[in-house]
Amino acid sequence: xxxxxxxxxxxxGLGLAxxxxxxTQPGLHLVLPVRNAQRAEQLRAALPHASLSTPLLDLARLxxxxxxxxxxxxxxDAVMFNAGVQSADAVIRTxxxxxxxxxxxHLSHHVLLRALxxxxxxxxxxxWTASGTHDPKDRVAKNFGFLGAHYLAxxxxxxxxxxxxxxxxxxxxxxxxxSKGLNVLSARHFAARELGQRRYFSYDPGLMAGTGLAREQxxxxxxxxxxxxxxxxxxxxxxxxxxxxxxLLARILLGQHALPNGAYVEFSGTQNxxxxxxxxxxxxxxxxAFSDRYIFA
Ligand SMILES: NC(=O)c1ccc[n+]([C@@H]2O[C@H](COP(=O)([O-])OP(=O)(O)OC[C@H]3O[C@@H](n4cnc5c(N)ncnc54)[C@H](OP(=O)(O)O)[C@@H]3O)[C@@H](O)[C@H]2O)c1
Numbered sequence: 001x002x003x004x005x006x007x008x009x010x011x012x013g014l015g016l017a018x019x020x021x022x023x024t025q026p027g028l029h030l031v032l033p034v035r036n037a038q039r040a041e042q043l044r045a046a047l048p049h050a051s052l053s054t055p056l057l058d059l060a061r062l063x064x065x066x067x068x069x070x071x072x073x074x075x076x077d078a079v080m081f082n083a084g085v086q087s088a089d090a091v092i093r094t095x096x097x098x099x100x101x102x103x104x105x106h107l108s109h110h111v112l113l114r115a116l117x118x119x120x121x122x123x124x125x126x127x128w129t130a131s132g133t134h135d136p137k138d139r140v141a142k143n144f145g146f147l148g149a150h151y152l153a154x155x156x157x158x159x160x161x162x163x164x165x166x167x168x169x170x171x172x173x174x175x176x177x178x179s180k181g182l183n184v185l186s187a188r189h190f191a192a193r194e195l196g197q198r199r200y201f202s203y204d205p206g207l208m209a210g211t212g213l214a215r216e217q218x219x220x221x222x223x224x225x226x227x228x229x230x231x232x233x234x235x236x237x238x239x240x241x242x243x244x245x246x247x248l249l250a251r252i253l254l255g256q257h258a259l260p261n262g263a264y265v266e267f268s269g270t271q272n273x274x275x276x277x278x279x280x281x282x283x284x285x286x287x288x289a290f291s292d293r294y295i296f297a
Contacts, residue, residue: 004074005253006031006116008059008109009083011039013211014129014249016046017242018080021250023050031076033057033068059083059108060094062294069115076119078253081109081183082129087172088216091160099160101172105179107158110186110291123197125253126190128183130202130264132238133176135275140207140238146173149181151277154290157182182287184264184274189284191262201259202274203249204266206240209233240267 005022009015010032019030030052034040040054055071058064085104092100098107109128120126132138136148147170150162157178165171187202194200209229214222233239245267251257252265259265264274277283 002027002029003077003254004029004031005078005080006033006072006076007080007082008033008057008112009129010034011043013213014205014208014242014245015080015082016043017246018082018249018253019043019047019050019052021243021246022253023047023052025254029053029074031055031072031074057112059104059112060085060100062094062096062103062108062111065108065111066115066295068112069119072116072119074119075121076116076124077121078125078127078255079113079116079120080127080129080249080253081113082127083109084129084131084179084213086176086213086216088214088218088221089169089172091168091171091175092216093160098158099175101175101179102157102160102182105176106182106186107291107294109183110288111294113186113190114292114295120198123199123255125199125201125255126187127200127249127252128187128202130183130187130204130274131177131180132204132206132266133173134178134181134184135272137275140236141177144173145170146177148275149178150174151178151181151283154287158290181275185276185280185284185287187264188262188274188280189288192281194261199259199261201252201261201263201265203245203252204264204272205242205245205249206238206267207233207236208240208242208245211242 010019094103133141133146134149162174187200191200214225
């Protein structure tokens with residue numbers, strides 16, 4: 001088997017656990033984009049037996065995203081858009097003037113997918129790491145103050161304009177949950193327009209306490225997230241670990257676990273109905289048209 005799989009956000013958390021799991025597969029080459037040379041070095045040390053390349057990519061900069069794809073040449077058998085950020089108490093804008101979680105979690109992955117399309121194998125598998133936080137009914141997410149995705153006009157999402165949020169912390173929770181809703185919509189959109197054999201899915205890894213996702217929170221929250229929550233979460237239903245959630249994800253990307261095209265699947269294998277906008281196809285067309293504008297902008 002000679003396959004190539006590209007994973008964004010493989011330097012920590014779920015992405016690293018996934019890369020570690022895949023690195024034991026014979027004949028598999030991993031393309032693991034990183035933000036800088038230091039991250040590349042750390043990743044190579046963590047994956048001593050992998051066949052891998054670590055090209056530079058900063059998803060918070062559209063110029064970096066646009067110049068990334070032309071550096072690649074190998075056909076891709078699978079791509080996992082896994083990198084993600086969650087802001088804390090201040091709304092953060094990227095160098096392009098966009099709200100950070102919209103830019104990194106949705107828009108840059110969209111622009112990247114468009115650029116990678118010519119490199120995808122005819123039967124390629126493409127996934128997005130979404131999150132239960134996009135669903136306003138998700139009980140675990142509610143406990144952390146998430147209210148679900150807000151399917152606002154793309155222009156408002158891009159600017160982080162959540163009029164109902166009372167403060168920056170809630171704007172950031174809304175922006176994160178919304179970006180994860182857009183991940184679900186993206187998988188469903190590309191699946192719906194697929195005429196060939198490519199497969200698209202979105203993945204809910206469950207709550208995985210202790211990952212780097214809380215890095216923008218204060219010291220105390222980080223300590224609780226890293227050292228207390230991994231113990232407490234073992235007692236909560238619907239929670240996981242990076243290693244646990246990487247198991248099914250690896251099988252999906254290797255083509256060993258088939259899914260209906262466009263599926264939203266949880267780490268347990270359950271396919272829960274995702275939370276969608278009232279008029280999904282109209283909304284998603286607008287979102288895609290808006291996002292496509294950034295391919296060359
Ligand atoms: N942890 C959870 O409970 C949970 C639950 C549901 C969904 N998720 C989703 O799971 C995915 C992985 O998150 P995680 O929990 O494993 O968090 P993590 O440990 O913080 O991993 C995030 C990854 O994204 C990368 N990344 C962030 N910003 C980037 C940028 N501008 N350019 C390139 N790479 C960037 C990070 O790279 P650096 O090392 O360079 O920062 C890191 O490799 C995310 O999409 C997250 O939304 C997590």
